Each structure stands twice: as C-alpha cells, then as structure tokens.
Amino acid sequence: MSVSDQEELAAATPAAAAATPVTVAELRASREALHFARRNRKLLLGAGVVLAFLVVAAVGPLLTDHGPNEYVGPPAQRPSADWWFGTTMFGQDVFAQFAHGLRSTFLVGLLGGGLAAVIGMTIGFTAGYRGGITDEVLNMVTNVVLVIPTLAVLLIIATYLRVRGVVPEAIFIAAFSWPWVARAIRAQTFSLRSRDFVDLARLSGAGGARIVFREIAPNMSSYLFMTFILLFGGAVLTAAMLDFIGLGPTDGMSLGLMMNNAVLWSALPLGMWWWFVPPGLGITMIVGALYIMNVGLDEVFNPKLREL
Amino acid sequence: MRQYFQRKLGIYALTFFVAVTVDWVIPRFMPGDPVQTMLARASLRPEASEAMQAYYTGVFGLDVPIWRQYLNFWNALLHGDLGVSIWLFPQPVTSVILRAIPYTLALLVPAILLSWWAGNKFGAYAARRRWLDNTVLPVGYVLTATPYMWLGILLAWALATVAGIFPIAGGYSFDVEPSWSPSFLVNLARHWFLPFASLFLVMFGGWAIGMRNLIIYELEADYSHYLEALGAPQRLVRRYAFNNALLPQLTGLALQLGVIVAGALVTEIVFSYPGLGYLILQAINNQDFFLIQGAFLFIIVGVLLANFLVDVVYVLVDPRTRVGMRGGA
Amino acid sequence: MSLRVDNLKVWYRTLRGEVRALDGVSFTVADGELVGLAGESGCGKSTLGKSLIRLDGRMRHVDGTVELDGKELPIGDSERMNAFRFKEVSIIPQYAMSAMNPTRRIGRLVAELLESRGVRPDGVRDELLRRLELVGLAPEVLDRYPIELSGGMKQRMVMVISTLLNPSLLIADEVTSALDVSTQKAVAETLVSFRDRHYVKSTLFITHDLSLVYQIADSIIVMYAGRLAERAPTDTLVTTPRHPYTRMLLSALPEVGVRYGDRRLTGIPGSPPSLLDPPAGCRFRDRCPLAFDKCVEQPPFVEVAPDHQVACWKAF
Numbered sequence: 038m039s040v041s042d043q044e045e046l047a048a049a050t051p052a053a054a055a056a057t058p059v060t061v062a063e064l065r066a067s068r069e070a071l072h073f074a075r076r077n078r079k080l081l082l083g084a085g086v087v088l089a090f091l092v093v094a095a096v097g098p099l100l101t102d103h104g105p106n107e108y109v110g111p112p113a114q115r116p117s118a119d120w121w122f123g124t125t126m127f128g129q130d131v132f133a134q135f136a137h138g139l140r141s142t143f144l145v146g147l148l149g150g151g152l153a154a155v156i157g158m159t160i161g162f163t164a165g166y167r168g169g170i171t172d173e174v175l176n177m178v179t180n181v182v183l184v185i186p187t188l189a190v191l192l193i194i195a196t197y198l199r200v201r202g203v204v205p206e207a208i209f210i211a212a213f214s215w216p217w218v219a220r221a222i223r224a225q226t227f228s229l230r231s232r233d234f235v236d237l238a239r240l241s242g243a244g245g246a247r248i249v250f251r252e253i254a255p256n257m258s259s260y261l262f263m264t265f266i267l268l269f270g271g272a273v274l275t276a277a278m279l280d281f282i283g284l285g286p287t288d289g290m291s292l293g294l295m296m297n298n299a300v301l302w303s304a305l306p307l308g309m310w311w312w313f314v315p316p317g318l319g320i321t322m323i324v325g326a327l328y329i330m331n332v333g334l335d336e337v338f339n340p341k342l343r344e345l
Numbered sequence: 346m347r348q349y350f351q352r353k354l355g356i357y358a359l360t361f362f363v364a365v366t367v368d369w370v371i372p373r374f375m376p377g378d379p380v381q382t383m384l385a386r387a388s389l390r391p392e393a394s395e396a397m398q399a400y401y402t403g404v405f406g407l408d409v410p411i412w413r414q415y416l417n418f419w420n421a422l423l424h425g426d427l428g429v430s431i432w433l434f435p436q437p438v439t440s441v442i443l444r445a446i447p448y449t450l451a452l453l454v455p456a457i458l459l460s461w462w463a464g465n466k467f468g469a470y471a472a473r474r475r476w477l478d479n480t481v482l483p484v485g486y487v488l489t490a491t492p493y494m495w496l497g498i499l500l501a502w503a504l505a506t507v508a509g510i511f512p513i514a515g516g517y518s519f520d521v522e523p524s525w526s527p528s529f530l531v532n533l534a535r536h537w538f539l540p541f542a543s544l545f546l547v548m549f550g551g552w553a554i555g556m557r558n559l560i561i562y563e564l565e566a567d568y569s570h571y572l573e574a575l576g577a578p579q580r581l582v583r584r585y586a587f588n589n590a591l592l593p594q595l596t597g598l599a600l601q602l603g604v605i606v607a608g609a610l611v612t613e614i615v616f617s618y619p620g621l622g623y624l625i626l627q628a629i630n631n632q633d634f635f636l637i638q639g640a641f642l643f644i645i646v647g648v649l650l651a652n653f654l655v656d657v658v659y660v661l662v663d664p665r666t667r668v669g670m671r672g673g674a
Numbered sequence: 675m676s677l678r679v680d681n682l683k684v685w686y687r688t689l690r691g692e693v694r695a696l697d698g699v700s701f702t703v704a705d706g707e708l709v710g711l712a713g714e715s716g717c718g719k720s721t722l723g724k725s726l727i728r729l730d731g732r733m734r735h736v737d738g739t740v741e742l743d744g745k746e747l748p749i750g751d752s753e754r755m756n757a758f759r760f761k762e763v764s765i766i767p768q769y770a771m772s773a774m775n776p777t778r779r780i781g782r783l784v785a786e787l788l789e790s791r792g793v794r795p796d797g798v799r800d801e802l803l804r805r806l807e808l809v810g811l812a813p814e815v816l817d818r819y820p821i822e823l824s825g826g827m828k829q830r831m832v833m834v835i836s837t838l839l840n841p842s843l844l845i846a847d848e849v850t851s852a853l854d855v856s857t858q859k860a861v862a863e864t865l866v867s868f869r870d871r872h873y874v875k876s877t878l879f880i881t882h883d884l885s886l887v888y889q890i891a892d893s894i895i896v897m898y899a900g901r902l903a904e905r906a907p908t909d910t911l912v913t914t915p916r917h918p919y920t921r922m923l924l925s926a927l928p929e930v931g932v933r934y935g936d937r938r939l940t941g942i943p944g945s946p947p948s949l950l951d952p953p954a955g956c957r958f959r960d961r962c963p964l965a966f967d968k969c970v971e972q973p974p975f976v977e978v979a980p981d982h983q984v985a986c987w988k989a990f
Contacts, residue, residue, distance in 0.1 A: 180356045181363055184652055186603030188610065189644040190367065196629060196637050197371050217600065270490070277492045278611050283629055296494060300615055305498065306513055308506050317495030325490035329483075571773035572787065574728045575836070576759030581790045585775050592777070664777055664819050 070259075073337045080333030086326035090319065094143050097136025105134040105290040116311050123311035126302040131295075135315050138292040142273055142320065145207045145291075149272030152211035154265045157218025162249045164219065165226025175219070183216035187275060188282075195284035203286045210275050218264050225260070229253050259338035263331050270327040277320050292316035346660060346667055353656050357649045364645045368638055369418050427642065428635035432628060438639035442621065446643070448516055449620035451537060453609050456544040457598075464552025465594055469587050471553065472560040481553060488550025493608035497543040497615035504539060511539050514617040540616045544609060548601075555597060559590035592663050599655040602648050676876045677703040677843055682738035684725045693949045695721040697900040698738070700975065701983075703843070708869055708877045710891030710908070712884050712923075716946055718900040720768070723845045723880045725749055727765045743842055760791055764841035764874075768848040770832040774820040781816030784835055791839075798838060805834045805873070809864055826857050833864060837873050844874040848881060862890045885927050888912055893981065896920050899946045899957035902975050906982040916978060916989040918962045956986070964988050 074080055103109050112128040114120055122131035164175040191209050195201060229235065230253065238248050254261065279285050280293025299305070299313040409417070421427070427438040471481035488496075505513035512518065517532045563569065563586035572582050610622030617623055621640055628636035660666050684696040695718045703709050711719045725733060726740060726749065735750035742762060748754040767773055775783055784802065785795040803813050809830040820828060829849065837844060846865060850858040868874050881887050887894060888908050895905040896919065904917040915921045922942045929937075944961040947953055955970040956962070962969070968987045975985040984990075 177356070177359070181360045183600070184356065184360045184603075184649065185364060186606050186644060186648045188603070188607035189641050189648075190364070192625065192637065193368055193371055193641050196634065274490075274492055275607075278494065278607055281492075281494050281611050282614065282626060293492075296498065300494075300498065305501050305615075306506055308502065310502060313495075313498050313502070317492060317498060321487065321491045321495065325487050328486045328490055332486075567767070567769040567772040568775045570728075571767055571769075571832075572775075574759065574765050574767065575787065575791075576756045576761075577787055577790050578756075581786060585778070589775070589777055664779075665821050668819055668822050 070337055074334075077333045077337050079329050080337060083326040083328075083330030083333060086322055087330070090139060090323050091143060093136060094139035097139065098133065101130060101133040101136070103130060103133060105129065105137040107133075113307070113309055122315055123309070125298065125312055126304065126309070131312055131315065134290050134295055135292070135319065137290040138295055138316060139319060141203055141286070141289055141291040142276070142323070144203050145210070145276040146269045146273040146323075148204065148207035149210040149214070149276065150265060150269035152208060153214040153268045153272065154218065154261070156211060157215035157264070157268075158222055158254075158261065160215065161219040161222025162226055162253070165223040166230055166245060166249055166253070168227075172223075176223075179216045179219050182213060183220075185213065187213040188278060191275075191279055191284065192282070195279065201285065201287050203289065203291075206276060206279065206286055207272065210272050210279075214268060214271055214275070218268065221264070222257070222261075225257055226253055229256060259334065263334050263338075266327050266331050266334070270324040273320060273324055292320055349660065349666060350656070353653065357653060361645060361649060365419070365422065365642065366415075368641055369415060372634070422642070427639035430633055430636050432631035432633040432636065438635050441636065442624065442639050442643055445619060445621050445624045448618060449609060449613065449622065452541055452544060452613070452618070452620060453605070456541055456548060456609075457605060460545045460548035461552055461594070461598060464549040465556045465587075465591060467549070468553035468556030469560050469583070469590070472557045472564075473583070478557070482557065485550040485554040485557070488547055489554060491547055491550075492611075493544065493547050494611040494615050496547055497540060497612040500539050500543050501615060512536050513539075516619040536616075536618070540612045540618050543612050543615075544605075547608065548605065551601070552594065555594055556590060559593060560586055563587075563590050592659070595655060595659050595662070599652050599659075602651050602655075606644060606648060676705040676707070676743060677878075678741040679726075680739045680741070682722070682725070682740060683736040684721055684729070685734050685736050686721075686730075686732045687734060688732070688950075691950050692734070694900055694952055695733075695949060696725065697949075697952070699897075699900075699902055700738075701895060701902060701905060703876045703878065705875055706869065707892045708866065708879060708890060710887035710894040711878055711880045711897060712882065712887055712894060713897035713903075714882060714946065716899075716949075717897040718949075719880045719882075719897050720847060722897070723765065723847045723878060726843070726845055726878070727759060727763050728752070728755070760836075760841070761839050762841055763843045763845070764836045764839070765845040765847060766833050766836045766849050768851065770849060771825050771828045771852070773832050774828065776820050779817055779819055780823075780831060784816070784838075787835070788838075793839065802834070802838060805838070808867070808871075809834055826853070826860075829853070829857075829861065830864070833861070833868075837868055840873055842875045844868070844877045846877060846879045849879075850881065850883065850886060858886060862886060866890050884923060896923070899952065900949055901957060901972075902983075902985060903958070904982075904984045904986075905975075906979075910979075910982055916982070916984045917986050918964050918988070919958050 106129060108128045109130050110120055110124045110128050112124060112126055114124040114128075116123040116131075120130055120132065122135055125131060125134070160175050160179065164172045164179075187210070190213060194209060195206075198205075226249075235248060235252055238252050243251070276285065276291070277293035277296075280291045281297045283297055285291055285294055293316070295316040296313055299309070299316075304310075304312045425439055427442075430436050430438050430441050433441055467481070468485075471477045501513050505511045512535055515536055517523065517529065517536055521529060521532050523529060560583075564582070566586075566589075569582050569586060572585070609620070610625060612618070613620045613622030614626050621643065625637065625640050627633075628640065679702070680700050682696055682699045683694070686693040686695050697718075699718075699722060711722065713719045721733070724730060725735070726747070729735065729749065729752065740747040740749055742758070747758060747763070774780060778786075788795045788798060802816075806813060806815065811827060811830055811834070815823065815827065815831065823831065833849075844865075849865075850861055853861065865877060865879065869877055879887055879891060884894075888911075891908050893905065893907045894911045896903045896911070896917065898919050904911065904915065904920045906915075911920065912924065915924060919942075922940070925940050926942065928939060942961055947957050947960065953959065955972050956965070959965045959969045966987075971987075973985045973987045975983055976990070977983050978989055
C-alpha cells in the first residue's frame with residue numbers, strides 16, 4: 038500500500054487514526070508485560086503448580102486400568118508400591134479416585150469460573166456503560182444476589198434434583214458467584230467511559246457493544262484475567278464444599294466427595310490419613326497456587342509493585 | 346444517612362422475598378405430583394405419612410389455586426410454622442432448628458470476631474517487617490486457600506486421633522448429662538475448641554492478607570506522605586493507615602458472610618458438632634425436605650441480619666457516610 | 675544567607691538505570707526572599723523541592739550540600755532530617771487537596787500532628803485561629819471532616835497547617851496548578867502575606883507558570899533538564915533575560931493587548947533530553963537556536979551582572 042493510500046485511510050476514519058498509535062503502544066506494553074511475566078517468581082511458581090495438577094488430572098486416570106469406584110484391593114491399606122495413595126474402607130484405589138476427582142475439579146473450576154466471569158462482565162459492562170435506569174435495575178439485582186449466601190441456595194436447589202451432573206453444578210455456582218465482579222467492572226467502566234478515546238469511538242459511529250469490546254475491555258484486560266483466576270479458585274472451593282455435604286454430582290468422583298466418604302466411614306478415628314489428606318491437599322495447593330499467580334500477575338501488570 | 350438505611354433495608358427485604366419465593370417454587374419444578382413423590386422418597390411410618398399428607402396438601406394445596414398456596418406458605422412462615430420434621434416426626438421444624446442454632450452461633454460469633462481482630466492486627470504488623478512479611482504472606486494465602494472442612498479434618502486427625510488432646514466428635518461427651526456444672530462446661534468447651542480453631546484459622550489467613558495489602562496502599566496515600574513530610578512519627582502515620590484500612594475490611598466482612606456460614610456448616614459436619622450444619626447433613630441423608638427448607642430460611646434470615654448489623658457498624662465508624670458536602674467556597 | 679544549596683545532585687533509581695533528576699544545582703535564598711522556581715515538566719524543580727524536605731523511596735542523595743541558617747540539612751538521612759521537618763523546613767504539597775486524613779476531623783488531625791512533634795496544641799490554638807481568619811476560613815472548619823470542604827478551602831487549610839510553626843523555609847510545590855485563575859491569585863497573595871507577616875522566612879515557589887510567579891516573586895530561577903539555566907531578580911529576568919531558554923519561554927507567553935495577528939506566539943520545538951543518559955555539555959543544545967561548537971562543554975552557572983546568574987556560553 039502506498040504512503041498516500043495509507044494517509045487517506047488514516048484520515049478517513051478518526052477511530053482508525055486514533056487506533057494506530059494506540060496499537061503501537063499496546064504492542065510495546067504487551068511485550069513488556071510478557072518480559073516481566075517470564076521473570077516473575079510467584080507467577081511461574083503458581084502456574085507451575087496448577088499445570089502439574091492438570092497433568093495429573095489428564096494423565097492420571099490413564100495410568101490406572103480400573104475406575105475410581107471399583108473394588109480392587111484389600112480395604113484400608115496404607116500407601117504402597119501397588120496402591121500409591123492406599124485404599125479406602127472398601128478397597129477402592131485412592132489414587133484413581135484422586136486423579137478422577139481432579140478432572141472434575143478442573144472442569145467445575147473452569148466452567149463455573151468462566152461462566153461467572155461472563156455473567157459478571159456482561160452485567161458490569163452494561164450497567165457501567167449505559168447508566169440510568171438499566172444501571173439501577175442491574176444494581177438492584179446485583180445487590181440481591183450478592184447478599185444471598187451461595188451455599189444456602191444451592192442447598193435448596195440441589196436437594197430437589199434427582200440426578201446432578203458436573204455441568205449443572207458449575208452453572209449453579211456461576212449463577213451466584215458473579216456479583217462482586219459485576220460491581221468492580223461497573224465501577225471501572227464508569228470511569229473509563231468518559232475518557233477521550235471512548236468519545237472518539239462514539240463519534241465515529243461505533244455502537245455500544247463495539248465500544249465496550251474494542252475500547253473499554255482491552256483497557257482492563259489484565260484485571261479481567263485476574264478476575265477469572267479468582268473466580269476459578271472460588272468455584273473450586275464452593276464445589277468442594279457442596280460435594281462434601283453430599284450435594285455434588287451423583288455420578289463420577291470428586292475431591293469433595295472423597296472427603297465426604299472418608300469422614301462418613303470413620304477414616305478420622307481410624308487414622309486413615311491417606312484417604313482424606315490427598316483430596317484436601319490437592320484443592321489447597323491448586324487454589325493457593327491460583328492466588329499466588331494472581332499476586333504475581335498484579336506485579337507484572339502494575340509497574341509500581343515490581344521489586345526493584 | 347436515612348436514605349442509606351432505607352436502601353439497605355429495601356435490598357434485604359427484597360432478598361428475603363426472593364429467597365422465600367425460590368424456596369417455595371423449587372419443589373414445584375419436580376415432575377409429577379410433588380406431594381406423592383416427596384412422600385415416596387422418604388420412608389415413613391404410616392401415621393407419619395398421613396399427617397404429612399395433610400400438611401403437604403395444606404401447603405401445596407393442590408386442590409387450591411396456586412396463588413393461594415403461595416399465600417398459605419407465607420402465612421405459615423410468618424407464624425413461625427415451618428412444618429413438621431419428617432425425620433424427627435412429630436417435632437416441629439422450628440424447634441429442631443432452634444436447638445441447633447446455639448451451637449452454630451457459639452462457633453461463628455467468636456470465630457468471626459476474634460479472627461477479624463487478630464487477622465487485621467497481624468496483617469498490619471506484618472506489613473512493617475520484611476522477614477515477617479515474607480513468612481506471613483505465603484502462610485496467609487495457604488490458609489485462605491484451604492477448604493474449611495479440610496482444615497477441620499486435619500485438626501481432628503492431628504489433635505484428636507493422633508495426639509488425643511481433644512475429642513473428635515459431638516457437642517459434649519455421650520456419657521455426660523447436660524447441666525450448668527463447671528465440669529460440663531469444660532466438657533462443652535473441649536468439644537467446641539477444634540471446630541472453632543478450624544474456622545478461626547481459615548478466616549484469620551484471609552483477613553491478614555487483606556489488611557496487609559490495604560495497609561501498604563494506605564501508607565502510599567497522599568495523607569500519609571504529607572504527615573511524613575511534616576515529620577510525624579511512624580506510629581501516627583501507621584495508626585491513621587490502620588484505621589482507614591479497617592473500613593474496607595468491614596465491608597469485606599459483610600461480603601464474606603455467606604462463605605463464612607457455609608464454612609461453619611461443613612466444619613460442623615466434620616466434627617459431628619450438633620449445630621445447623623450437622624442437622625442439614627442428616628436432613629439431606631434422611632430426605633427431610635421440611636427441615637432443609639427451614640434451615641435454608643433460618644440461614645437467609647441470619648445472614649441478612651448480620652449484614653444489617655455490619656451496615657450499622659460501618660455508618661458509626663466511617664464519618665464520610667454521615668456527612669456530605671456542606672457548601673462554602 | 676537563609677538557604678544555601680551547593681552542587682546538589684539527587685538521582686532516581688529506576689529499572690532502567692538512574693535518572694539524573696538534579697544534576698549539580700547551586701543557589702542561595704536570602705532571608706525573607708520569595709524565590710520562584712520555574713521550568714517545564716520533568717526539569718527537576720519538583721525533585722528539588724522534595725529533596726529539601728523528604729526524599730522519596732527511589733531518590734538518592736548523590737552529592738552536594740544544603741545549608742539552612744548556617745546549619746547543614748541532613749537531607750540524605752531521613753531520621754536526622756525529622757528534627758527539621760515542619761519546624762524549620764515545611765512544604766505545601768502538590769496534592770494539598772488530598773493531604774488530610776479523610777476520616778479525622780481537621781482540628782483533631784492538627785492537634786495529633788502537633789502533639790506527635792512535641793508541641794502542645796493548646797499553646798498554638800490562638801495563633802491557629804488567627805491564621806484561619808487570615809485565609810478566610812471560619813473556626814468551625816476545625817470540627818469538620820475534609821470531605822465537607824471545597825477544594826479551595828482544603829488548599830487554604832493545608833497552607834495554614836504547613837506554616838503553623840513558622841518555618842524558616844517554605845516550599846510551595848505547584849500549589850496553584852490545579853486551581854482556577856482567581857483562586858490562583860488568592861493563593862499567591864496569601865503566600866506573600868505569610869512572608870510579610872513573618873510566618874515564614876524564605877519561600878521557594880515551584881511552578882511551571884511563569885506568568886503567575888513573576889507577579890509575586892522577588893527573584894526567579896529557571897531550570898532546565900536537571901540544571902539551572904538562569905537566575906535573576908524578577909524584573910531583570912522578564913525584561914532582559916540572557917539565557918536562550920528563558921527568552922523562548924517568555925516569548926511563548928501571551929501578552930495582554932497584543933493580538934495574535936500582530937505578534938505570533940512561538941513555542942519551543944523539540945523536547946527535553948532523557949535524564950537517564952543525558953548528553954554531555956549544555957542540555958539545551960539540541961533545541962537552542964544559538965548553539966555553537968563550544969556548547970558541547972557544559973557552561974558554568976556564573977554571575978554576569980549583580981545577582982544575575984546564567985549558564986550559557988553566549989551570555990558571557
């Protein structure tokens with residue numbers, strides 16, 4: 038494309054003209070962020086732990102040729118070369134349960150967290166950008182859902198369902214975890230929407246959704262990503278508690294269910310630590326790693342926090 | 346300020362209304378005749394089944410139009426009638442729950458208050474010393490990432506099964522008669538300690554981390570820099586920063602209430618502690634829907650009340666909520 | 675001499691190296707003098723103001739000395755510097771509008787601050803009330819929270835607080851930047867009255883607005899890229915500036931009664947050099963229309979006329 042063509046194009050659309058210098062700066066910013074991301078210890082450590090568990094979740098079940106609920110060995114065995122995590126009160130392989138449970142954990146976390154993120158962002162952006170009566174109504178909805186204790190509602194819903202799966206569980210969790218996200222995004226959107234680059238986009242005829250997607254959201258991309266990580270961790274914890282009460286998926290295995298079974302079948306007084314330590318440890322490590330990742334990401338994206 | 350409370354109370358009233366409606370609506374989504382299905386699922390003695398039938402019909406009132414059913418439900422609710430427990434027939438749900446509530450409150454109230462106070466103090470202190478900061482921070486993150494019931498399990502295993510210092514289950518020993526004697530109170534306390542400690546530790550981690558981050562933020566604020574420029578000693582600057590950081594922590598407490606209550610419920614289950622959580626577990630296992638519904642409503646009311654309490658405290662401690670701009674140029 | 679700064683160097687630590695924000699600055703301020711310190715953004719004037727009272731976390735005192743009333747100011751040592759803060763050296767910060775703790779009543783804030791510095795609040799109360807009246811604030815303002823005050827009121831309150839203990843040196847750091855024109859005038863006049871009533875001895879008025887500072891300052895220092903360009907009594911500087919930078923700054927100012935058609939405003943093309951790795955010699959070299967080969971050598975800041983100092987080879 039010749040220089041004159043480029044100039045003509047740039048002059049034709051103010052938004053494009055505004056976008057070009059922004060893109061260059063954006064590129065520099067994201068490359069700079071990547072540079073720091075590769076060096077941030079907390080981010081690397083956290084991501085490493087999560088990835089390690091992901092590998093176990095993906096590969097683990099393939100290493101065992103039996104299902105998590107099959108009775109494969111003598112009951113209540115300590116960990117050994119045959120049974121890496123020992124066996125349960127009924128002779129089921131704890132490691133197989135653990136690996137399968139991890140799968141369900143990651144699924145619930147990603148699905149529940151992701152869905153909550155989408156809901157929260159949609160409501161937050163809409164309320165923040167439109168303002169007025171839309172904002173008032175959405176605000177009221179947000180406040181109501183915010184106050185309702187998640188577990189209590191899930192209690193009622195899950196009790197009446199005969200059959201429950203991982204996906205519905207994730208959906209339920211997502212339906213009640215989004216309020217704080219919506220609030221935070223709404224506040225940010227409010228302050229961003231009166232900025233110049235948004236006015237420019239509006240002048241060039243861009244509609245509301247386009248402006249949110251192309252101008253406002255990219256400005257907050259780092260924050261949105263960190264929000265997703267927090268939601269992921271939160272979903273994992275909530276699902277574990279639900280499963281522990283016995284309101285989790287009716288089929289399959291999960292880490293919370295393992296702990297439920299362990300407590301139910303007297304693993305505590307009998308000291309069968311190999312049954313209840315791995316599932317809780319797994320959750321703690323994954324969620325802890327996610328939180329630490331978040332701290333690291335904050336340092337990467339926020340120059341003021343970087344250690345000199 | 347009046348507007349502030351009006352808004353808050355409005356939200357709480359709306360929430361209660363929504364929660365009760367959800368509670369009433371859900372059973373009707375089940376296919377078929379809800380009454381028969383529910384009765385079939387619960388294995389009942391014949392006389393219980395008949396009484397149940399009568400009550401259910403009154404509440405679900407299939408011979409009665411739907412809006413009437415809804416009103417009947419509200420009517421019963423406002424009279425404190427949450428139905429009769431299926432599992433513990435013929436005891437009314439309300440009295441079963443009221444027996445369990447003191448145990449749950451005995452866990453929740455001290456755990457929340459102490460962990461909030463101690464966590465905030467500790468987090469503020471950690472922000473001052475590098476070495477402390479480097480140890481407190483990871484521990485705090487691990488604690489707050491720990492599922493409530495798992496910490497309870499660990500404590501039960503370590504201090505009860507292995508070390509034998511504390512009992513592993515129950516509100517008090519089976520062989521002891523409840524009374525006001527000191528020995529019984531000690532017995533109660535011994536059974537109370539592990540679940541309390543479990544709740545306390547997880548929450549403590551969260552508050553410590555939150556306060557540590559907030560303090561750092563406050564110490565970088567303009568008013569802190571101004572005081573330092575005028576030579577104010579660190580203790581004055583830190584005192585102001587701490588007081589200001591408590592405000593968002595208070596708001597955070599209100600936001601966390603739902604999670605904290607859930608945590609208390611699962612912790613009780615680990616220790617078979619006779620509070621609301623253990624009751625709910627048994628209700629689920631015995632398919633006692635009325636008990637579950639009753640517990641749900643109790644939890645909702647409790648959380649709303651606690652939220653309101655925090656709102657009141659917040660208005661008292663943050664002067665900005667009480668005053669607005671009062672003119673002048 | 676009230677204030678004497680000798681070859682002061684203060685650098686900032688950054689991830690990419692050290693920024694030489696102040697690179698060898700020397701000047702004096704006489705007793706009772708109100709000196710304006712002017713320059714564009716990034717020239718180091720704010721760094722100079724800050725380093726005289728409290729170094730930031732990133733700032734490093736590299737070289738040079740500061741003397742106040744004959745005593746050396748230990749600016750590199752924050753603990754020893756504390757004895758001087760508020761009592762001998764004080765500052766009205768750039769962020770005056772958010773400088774007060776939002777959750778404390780103003781009167782209580784002042785009392786706690788005074789107590790923490792070993793001054794009994796009761797002993798100063800009458801003086802405080804007198805000064806409030808001087809700046810046009812009612813005594814009730816002490817019972818209010820900062821949020822109840824307007825921006826201008828907060829500014830005035832901070833001015834009163836900062837000067838309450840009659841410091842020898844007052845640093846006013848961009849105190850008028852965020853204000854409208856009429857409030858700017860009021861603030862500037864208040865600073866003059868503080869000096870006239872001996873609430874403060876010497877004042878260093880830091881600003882980027884030459885047209886404002888020339889109305890109240892006794893003499894003006896012009897800074898560029900971490901070094902001093904020129905210093906002269908106000909009238910001299912405005913009528914006969916010797917440094918090319920000063921001259922271009924002045925011609926960039928609109929003049930009342932002069933229409934754009936008759937005489938055009940000229941800006942100064944280009945931008946200041948990066949202070950991470952500053953060029954050798956005069957730093958204005960690249961933008962200066964008068965630059966010649968000697969300018970690769972840094973010109974010294976010397977007196978070319980009584981009380982008139984310039985750092986330019988062409989000025990001698």
